[in-house]
Amino acid sequence: MDTPCPDKAPADLAAAEACWQGAYAAQIGRDRPVCNRSGIEIKPLYTPRDRDGVPYLEALGFPGQPPHTRGIYPTMYRGRSWSQRQLIGLGAPEDYNARLRQLLDAGATAISLIPCNSVYRGHDADEVDPLLLGTCGTIINTVEDMALCLRGVPMDRVSVALNDALPFTLAAFLLGVARRQGTDWERITGTSNQSDYISHFVANHMFFTIALPGSRRILGDHIEFMNRFVPGWNPLSVVGQHMQQAGATPAQAMAFTLCTAIQHAGDCMARGLAPDSFLPRFTFFFDISISVFEEVAKFRAGRRLWARIARERLGARDPRSWRFKFHAQTSGTDLTRQQPLNNIVRVAVQAMAGIFGGLQSMHTDAYDEAISTPTAEAARIAVNTQNILREEAHLGDVIDPLGGAYYVEALTDRMQEEIEQIIAQVDAAGGMYAAVERGLVQKAIGESAAAFQLRVERGEEKIVGVNAYRAEEAPGARPALERPAPAVVEAQLARLRAFKAARSSAAVEKALGALAAAATDARENVFARTVEAAEAGATHGEIVTVLRRELGFGHPLVAI
Missing domain, CATH: 3.20.20.240 (Methylmalonyl-CoA mutase)
Known part of the structure; x- marks a missing residue:
């Protein structure tokens, strides 16, 4: 039921707020608490009182x-x-x-x-x-x-x-x-x-x-x-x-x-x-x-x-x-x-x-x-x-x-x-x-x-199409991007084989050796040696393999 508004504006902020609170309570009935995703409670209205004394x-x-x-x-x-x-x-x-x-x-x-x-x-x-x-x-x-x-x-x-x-x-x-x-x-x-x-x-x-x-x-x-x-x-x-x-x-x-x-x-x-x-x-x-x-x-x-x-x-x-x-x-x-x-x-x-x-x-x-x-x-x-x-x-x-x-x-x-x-x-x-x-x-x-x-x-958190306002859709109505064509992947693998065949094996071996040594020497810069290895022709996998061997494989911690 609507509560009638006063004939004229209340005399001050406190009176206006009290008037609104009464009207709100009368109309809303049992109000439910609203919180955002961070768990902070959200009020239905914010006023100058929420900024009182803030420079x-x-x-x-x-x-x-x-x-x-x-x-x-x-x-x-x-x-x-x-x-x-x-x-x-x-x-x-x-x-x-x-x-x-x-x-x-x-x-x-x-x-x-x-x-x-x-x-x-x-x-x-x-x-x-x-x-x-x-x-x-x-x-x-x-x-x-x-x-x-x-x-x-x-x-x-x-x-x-x-x-x-x-x-x-x-x-x-x-x-x-x-x-x-x-x-x-x-x-x-x-x-x-x-x-x-x-x-x-x-x-x-x-x-x-x-x-x-x-x-x-x-x-x-x-x-x-x-x-x-x-x-x-x-x-x-x-x-x-x-x-x-x-x-x-x-x-x-x-x-x-x-x-x-x-x-x-x-x-x-x-x-x-x-x-x-x-x-x-x-x-x-x-x-x-x-x-x-x-x-x-x-x-x-x-x-x-x-x-x-x-x-x-x-x-x-x-x-x-x-x-x-x-x-x-x-x-x-x-x-x-x-x-x-x-x-x-x-x-x-x-x-x-x-x-x-x-x-x-x-x-x-x-x-x-x-x-x-x-x-x-x-x-x-x-x-x-x-x-x-x-x-x-x-x-x-x-x-x-x-x-x-x-x-x-x-x-x-x-x-x-x-x-x-x-x-x-x-x-x-x-x-x-x-x-x-x-x-x-x-x-x-x-x-x-x-x-x-x-x-x-x-159902407390509504997601349209998932747990609210659902609709049937034909299978494949929105097709996914196709995987790369096998010929594209094979061409990439062939390029990698050709790259490895054309590079200087001696230069790569030397650069990866320097990278391994740097990993165990705190006076060295590991990334500087990574750049040198890359320019010498080392691949991503070869660089990672060396560093995993010297510094350890990454195992994340899963906490339950």
Whole structure:
């Protein structure tokens, strides 16, 4: 039953609020509690009372200034739009190059390369069943493969993100290609997107190739080498995406990511590196779920916290070190095989959350990624989703457009509180490295994943097409991308055989011997020797085999 509104506005805020509360209670009846994915209770209405006594400059400030809540650059998207960095991984190197050119023509402004799963597992193409090759990424085993992938790409003008897990053979191949082309390494820009071995140990086990202590050593060597010889490169991307996709709540994902960044920074400082010599090249990589306001608050709180952590805890004095530069990808775990065209809407909503959260670059998933590697049509729609949000919806016109909203600011504060509590728990466990060694982080993520799945199964969390608004679809209504043709795979295997036959066996043997020696000598830089081995003609699988032998095979810890 409706409660009539007063004839005139109440005299003050308290009276107006009391009037609304009475009307709300009368109409709503029994109100149900609402919580977001991080477990934070959400009120039905937020008012100026939720911001009482909060100083503007201390909590929000201006873009490009501490506390960085509103963005890390003064102009944000008014000055330069976010980078459209679409992830591509497809078949043989020639297939990748063709798709890459299509996406650049469609408006992508930077490139991202993901290798075949066989590469992540540490193998060359001739070591696995051909049926498995090229289905989830590009087959890249040699410097020649990388040259084919990047054919026609001006390496000194296009930023390249390599989804390159340890021991960073793709980066080594890329540097080899640059040297062949006469491109100065100092002019190369990009990111080692999958350099965060801690995230792999916790939540992306296929990428975890080298035992934990060895991984720690190799990452430090990679950071030192790239900072010195490839200064435009970001050698570390601290990854929260894997943990959130494994089931961490948005607050947990942000907290664990910041803990990981603190750990990596501490490891760099233990090597004698000054914070301001490496922190400006730290980047972050996050998942964007469909929980819009929660994601916006997650990013704003994380940005504010990192600026403070870098300044106060790590001792950074250069303002560039305080910048929370992050790439984000719309969440594949929110996509469904059922009614897959609905995923176009999901991706658009996720992308809006990322833009409102102030990201620096973004990959938007294709609607059919729940089924297979994206088809060309679906990939083009994914790119155009960003084009439409920027050009037609004008989402980049205003900096931090949700800033100042009572709900958004209150939620940002609550997310920060939740994140800080989790960071304190990890600190009490001895830091992120110690916490993951003991399985504490894995256990927390597993519990959150199980709790969310239970809510879905009970119908408390609605997913359109899965447990609500279901519809029958004809089998094969949305066909998956076909596997690479057998002839394509065989041609790639033949190329690998020819490459091995043509190289100098003596040079490869010498380079791999030097790599093995470096792995057991703390005075040596393992990544420097990896680059030398790649340029001498060593393959990805050969390099990984040597390092696994010397530093141990990567076995992730699964906590139940």
